[in-house]
Amino acid sequence: MTFVKSSAKMKPYLSDHVSGVTAYLFVSDGIILKFRSKNEYYLYNRERPGADQVEIMRQLALNGSRLSTYVNQNVRERYFKRSLDIEELIRLAD
Numbered sequence: 001m002t003f004v005k006s007s008a009k010m011k012p013y014l015s016d017h018v019s020g021v022t023a024y025l026f027v028s029d030g031i032i033l034k035f036r037s038k039n040e041y042y043l044y045n046r047e048r049p050g051a052d053q054v055e056i057m058r059q060l061a062l063n064g065s066r067l068s069t070y071v072n073q074n075v076r077e078r079y080f081k082r083s084l085d086i087e088e089l090i091r092l093a094d
Helices: 051-063 067-075 086-093
Strands: 021-027 030-035 041-045 081-083
Touching: 021 051, 021 067, 021 086, 030 051, 030 067, 030 086, 041 051, 041 086, 051 067, 081 086
Parallel strands: none
Antiparallel strands: 021 030, 030 041, 041 081
16 A cells, blocks of 8 residues: 655545546646546646646636546646655645
C-alpha cells in the first residue's frame, strides 16, 4: 500500500456524477488534481499546459462540471509535474 504525504487541504471535486477527478487544490499559478484511478497528484500551471487551460480547469473545478472530460480531451499528458507528495508540488508552485 502506498501512503501519500500531505498536510495540504485538497477540496473534494463535487460533481453530479462519478468523475475521474476526486479532488483539487488551487496554487499560485495553477491547479493540482487527484484522479480516482491514480495514486499521484498532478500539477498543471502556466508553463504546462498554459495559463488559458489552467484558468478553464479552475473554473470547471469550481463549477463541479466537466473537469475530467476537459483534461482528457484537451490537456492529456501535458501536466507540469506528477508526484506522490503533494507538498513537493506545492513547493514547485510557489
